[in-house]
Amino acid sequence: MIAVFKKEMKSYFTTVTGYVFLGVALLISGFVLSITTFMSADPSSDTSNYFSIVLIMSMVFLPILTMRSFSDERRTKTDQLLFTSPVSIFSLVFGKFLSALCMFLIYLALSLFNFIPLFAFVAEGAAGPNVAMIIGNFIALVLVGMCFIAIGIFISSLTENMFASAVITVATLFGLLLINGISGLSFLQGDGFAEVIRVVIDWISIFARFDAFVFGYFDIPSLIYYISVTFILLLLTERHFQARRLI
Amino acid sequence: MCAHPRAHAKGIYIFMIEINNLVKKFGKKYALDGVSFSIKKGEIVGFLGPNGAGKSTTMNIITGYISPTSGSVTVGGVDVFSEPMKVKKMIGFLPEQPPLYIDMTVWEYLCFVYELKGCKMNKSAHLSEICELVKITDVKNRLIKNLSKGYKQRVGIAAAIIGGPDVLIFDEPTVGLDPKQIIEIRSLLRALSKERTIILSTHILSEVQAVCDRIVVINAGKIIADEKTAKLSEALGQSNRFRVKISGPSREVLNLLKSIHGVTRVTQDGAREGDAFPYIVEYSGSIDIRKMMFRALADKGWPILAMEGVDISLEDLFVKLIDGEEEKR
Numbered sequence: 208m209i210a211v212f213k214k215e216m217k218s219y220f221t222t223v224t225g226y227v228f229l230g231v232a233l234l235i236s237g238f239v240l241s242i243t244t245f246m247s248a249d250p251s252s253d254t255s256n257y258f259s260i261v262l263i264m265s266m267v268f269l270p271i272l273t274m275r276s277f278s279d280e281r282r283t284k285t286d287q288l289l290f291t292s293p294v295s296i297f298s299l300v301f302g303k304f305l306s307a308l309c310m311f312l313i314y315l316a317l318s319l320f321n322f323i324p325l326f327a328f329v330a331e332g333a334a335g336p337n338v339a340m341i342i343g344n345f346i347a348l349v350l351v352g353m354c355f356i357a358i359g360i361f362i363s364s365l366t367e368n369m370f371a372s373a374v375i376t377v378a379t380l381f382g383l384l385l386i387n388g389i390s391g392l393s394f395l396q397g398d399g400f401a402e403v404i405r406v407v408i409d410w411i412s413i414f415a416r417f418d419a420f421v422f423g424y425f426d427i428p429s430l431i432y433y434i435s436v437t438f439i440l441l442l443l444t445e446r447h448f449q450a451r452r453l454i
Numbered sequence: 455m456c457a458h459p460r461a462h463a464k465g466i467y468i469f470m471i472e473i474n475n476l477v478k479k480f481g482k483k484y485a486l487d488g489v490s491f492s493i494k495k496g497e498i499v500g501f502l503g504p505n506g507a508g509k510s511t512t513m514n515i516i517t518g519y520i521s522p523t524s525g526s527v528t529v530g531g532v533d534v535f536s537e538p539m540k541v542k543k544m545i546g547f548l549p550e551q552p553p554l555y556i557d558m559t560v561w562e563y564l565c566f567v568y569e570l571k572g573c574k575m576n577k578s579a580h581l582s583e584i585c586e587l588v589k590i591t592d593v594k595n596r597l598i599k600n601l602s603k604g605y606k607q608r609v610g611i612a613a614a615i616i617g618g619p620d621v622l623i624f625d626e627p628t629v630g631l632d633p634k635q636i637i638e639i640r641s642l643l644r645a646l647s648k649e650r651t652i653i654l655s656t657h658i659l660s661e662v663q664a665v666c667d668r669i670v671v672i673n674a675g676k677i678i679a680d681e682k683t684a685k686l687s688e689a690l691g692q693s694n695r696f697r698v699k700i701s702g703p704s705r706e707v708l709n710l711l712k713s714i715h716g717v718t719r720v721t722q723d724g725a726r727e728g729d730a731f732p733y734i735v736e737y738s739g740s741i742d743i744r745k746m747m748f749r750a751l752a753d754k755g756w757p758i759l760a761m762e763g764v765d766i767s768l769e770d771l772f773v774k775l776i777d778g779e780e781e782k783r
Contacts, residue, residue, distance in 0.1 A: 210569035214555070221557050288553035288613070291517040292570045293542040452521045 208294070211302030212309075215276075219310055224271065232268050232314050236261055240321045252325060252336040258344040258421065261318075265311070265352055266384070270376035272310055273359025276303045277444075278369040290448070297445045300360065304441055307356045315345060339423035347420030350433035354413050355380060357440035364444045387414040470495040470621060470651040471516065476525035478511050478675075485511045486522070487675040493668075495620075498647040500662025500683070501655040503672035504772070509655040510550055512672070513625050516653070517547045529621055543571075546619035550626055552610025556599035560590055560609055563598060564616065573617040581616070588612045588642060604635040611639070615646065622652045628661060640665050659771060671775060678775045694737055696763045697723065698747075701730040702756030708733070710750055716741035730759050 219225030236257075243256040280286040289299050325336055358379060363372040390408040395401045409415050413436060419426035469492040478486040486508045493499050503509050514520045516527055518538045527534040529541045555563055564581050573580070585591040588608045593601060598609060607627065614622060627643070628636045643665050646652065656662060662669050662683065669686050671679040679686065700707050704722060711720045711733060719736040737743045744761070751758060 210566060213569070214566050217562070218555070218557060283553070283556070284549065284551045285553040285555060287514075287519055287547070287549045288567070289570070291519050291542060291545070291547045291549075292567075293539050293572060294570060295539070452519070 208298035208302040208305075211289070211294075211299055212306050215303055215306030216309065219272075219306070224275065225310060228268055228272055228310060229314055229317065232264065233317055235264060236318050237321050239264075240325065244325055254325070254336060254341055254344070255421065258348070261348065262351065262417070265348065265355060266380040267377055269307070269311065269352060269355040270359045270373045270380070272307045273303075273356055273363055273376065274369040274373035275363070276307065276360050277364040278366055278372045281367045282369075290452075296448050297441070300364075300441050300444045300448075304356055304360055304437075307360070308353060311352045311356065312349070315348060337423065340421070343420040343423040343425070346425070347417050350420070350430065351413060351417060353437045354433055354440070357437040357444075361440050361444045361447070364447050383411070383413055387412040390415070468495075469493060470497070470530060471653070472526075472528045473512070473516070474526045476512065476515060476527065477523045478508075478515065478520070479523045484675050486515075486525075489525070489672065489675070489677055491670050491677055491680050493651055493653065495651055496647075496649070497668060498643070498652040498654065498666050500666035500669045501653055501672065502657065502659065502662050502669055503655075504657055507672045508675045509672060510625055513547070513623050513653065513655060514549075517545055517623055518542055519547075519549075543617075544620050546614035546616070546622045548610045548614040548622075548624045548627055550629075552606055552613075554598050554606060554609060554613075557597065559595055559597055560585075560601070560612075561594045563609065564594075564612060567613045567616050571617045575617075584612050584615055587615075587645070589638070604631050607631060607635075607639070611642070620650060622646060622650050624652065624654045626655055626657070628656070628658070636661075671771070673772055673775075678772070694763075695734060696744075696761060697732060697734050698758060699727070699730050699732045699760040700751060700756055700758055701728070702751075702754065703729075704731045706754075707731065707751075707756060710754065710756075711735055711747065714743055714746050714750060716743045716746075727759075732760075734764065 219228075239260045240254070240257045243260070244250065244252055244254065277286070280289060290296065322336070322341070355376075359372070359376040362376045362379065363369070366372050366375070386408055389395070390405045390412065395405050395408075413433070416426070416429035416432055419429055471493040473492065474490050476486050476489040477484065489508065489512060501509050501512070511520070515522050516529065516534065518534050518541060521535065530544050532540045532544075534541045555566070558566065561581070564584070565577070568577055568581060582591070585594055588611050590605060590608050590612060593605055598606065601609065607630070611624070611627065614624070624643070628639050631639065640661070643652065643654065647665075654662070654666065666683050669679065669681055669683050670677060704726075708720055708722065711717060716737045717735060718738050719734075721734050722731055723734045724732040735743075735747070748758065
C-alpha cells in the first residue's frame with residue numbers, strides 16, 4: 208500500500224497532473240474568494256459563497272486527479288504487475304485513494320493562504336469572518352472530497368480510457384447534485400410512496416449532509432455517512448477487480 | 455502424461471508446479487480445455503504454441519492474474535486460489551508486454567517493484583546485483599520511455615527476478631528483439647535456471663530447443679505433447695528434408711529425384727535461376743539419400759548448385775503431433 212501511495216504521489220509530480228491541479232485550483236479559489244468577499248460590490252467577510260463555489264470546483268478537479276488511477280494501469284498493462292504482486296487488491300485501491308486524498312489535502316492546506324487577506328481586511332472594519340464556519344466547511348470539503356475520490360477511482364476501474372473516466376465521473380457528480388434538488392420538489396412532499404422515494408434520494412444524495420458542517424456544526428452521523436460511502440465505493444472497486452479475474 | 459503424486463500434502467512435493475485439468479472459458483469459447491502438466495523443481499520448460507493457443511492464459515492463471523473456470527494450480531505445494539499471497543511471493547512474472555511505468559527511471563521502477571513485493575533484503579545491493587546480471591547498470595538512471603525494446607525487455611526481466619523468487623514465468627521473453635539480444639537473453643535464462651524453476655512461452659521452436667529441458671506443446675487450448683526436448687527433436691528428425699538447387703531440365707530432374715529409393719516427396723520451390731531450379735526433397739528417416747542423389751545427377755550431367763537442410767517449422771510440428779495423436783486413436 209505504501210509503495211503504491213509513494214508511486215502515485217511521485218507520478219502526480221513527474222507528470223503535469225499534480226502541478227496543473229494545484230496551480231489552477233489555487234488560482235481559481237483565490238480569485239473566487241476575493242470577488243465573493245472583500246472585493247465584491249458589497250464587501251463582507253461571509254465565506255459561504257466561496258465554499259459553495261469550491262465545492263462545485265472540486266467536482267471538476269477531483270475527477271482529474273482520479274481519472275488515471277486504474278484506467279492508465281489497464282491501458283499500459285501495468286495492472287498485471289500490481290495484481291500478480293503479493294499485495295491485496297484492497298490495499299492497492301486504498302493506496303491510490305490515499306494519494307488522491309493527499310493531493311486534495313495539500314490543495315486545502317495551501318488554500319488557507321487565501322484567508323490571510325480576508326482576516327487582514329476585517330482588522331480595519333466591521334464583523335470578522337466566522338471561524339467556526341470556515342473550519343466546518345473545511346471538514347465538510349474533506350469528507351465530500353473523500354466520496355468524490357472514491358467515486359472517481361471506482362469509475363476509473365471500469366474503463367481503459369482516462370478521459371472517459373474523467374467525463375463520466377464529472378457527470379456522475381453533477382447527477383448527484385441534481386438528485387439533491389429532487390427531494391425538495393413539491394410532488395414528493397406527501398406520505399407513503401413519496402416519502403420512500405424522498406428517503407432513498409436523501410440517502411444517496413451526498414450533498415444533503417453537507418449543510419450541517421457548513422453552518423459550523425460537527426455532525427457525527429454525517430461524518431459516519433461520508434466515511435461509510437467512501438469505504439463502500441472502495442470495496443466495490445475491489446470487488447469489481449475480483450469479479451473481472453473470473454470473466 | 456505424468457502421474458500426480460499427492461506427496462505435497464505431507465509438506466514434501468516433487469513437482470514445483472502442478473496444473474490439473476485447467477479450463478478457462480471466455481464467453482462460450484474455450485481458451486483452455488483441460489490443460490494438465492507438472493514441472494519439477496529446477497526444470498526449465500518451454501511452453502510452445504501458436505498465437506492464441508492459450509499460452510498467455512495459462513501463465514496468467516498460474517500467476518493469479520485471472521481465475522480459471524475450473525481446475526487447480528499449485529505452486530510449491532500451495533494452492534494458487536486458496537492462498538494467492540503465498541504463491542505470488544514465490545513467482546516472478548514477465549507478462550507478454552512488460553508492465554513498465556514509462557515515466558520512471560529504471561532505478562525508480564526497480565525500487566517500486568522491490569517495495570511492492572515487500573522484500574526485506576539489502577535493497578541497493580540486491581537491485582545492483584540484478585542490474586549487473588541483466589546488464590542494465592549503464593541505463594539505470596534513464597527514463598524507461600527512452601529505452602530501446604531490448605532494454606525494456608531486460609528491465610521487465612529484472613523486475614521479475616527481484617526478491618529471488620523460486621519460480622520464473624516468462625511470456626515470450628525474446629519477442630521483438632534482435633538476434634544478438636536474443637542470444638544474450640537465452641544465456642541469461644540458462645544462468646537463471648541453475649537454481650530456479652522456469653516456464654518460458656514462445657512460438658519459436660528453435661528457441662525452446664536451445665534453452666529448455668522439456669517442451670510442452672499447446673494448441674487450441676489443449677496439450678498435444680509433453681516431452682523431453684531431446685526426445686521430441688529426435689522424433690521430429692524422422693522426416694528429413696532439404697532444399698537443393700539443380701541445373702537441368704526441370705521435369706526430368708523432378709522424375710529422377712522421385713525415382714530415388716527413400717524419397718517420399720519432391721516439390722519445385724521458388725523461381726528459376728538461369729537453367730537451375732530449386733526443389734524441396736523429403737525422404738524417410740533411416741536412409742541418407744544425398745549420396746545416391748549425387749550419383750544419379752552426376753550420371754545425367756546435371757550439377758547440384760546448392761543444398762541446405764530445411765528446419766522443421768512449428769506448423770510442421772503441429773501437423774506431425776496432431777497426426778500422431780490421431781494415429782494413436
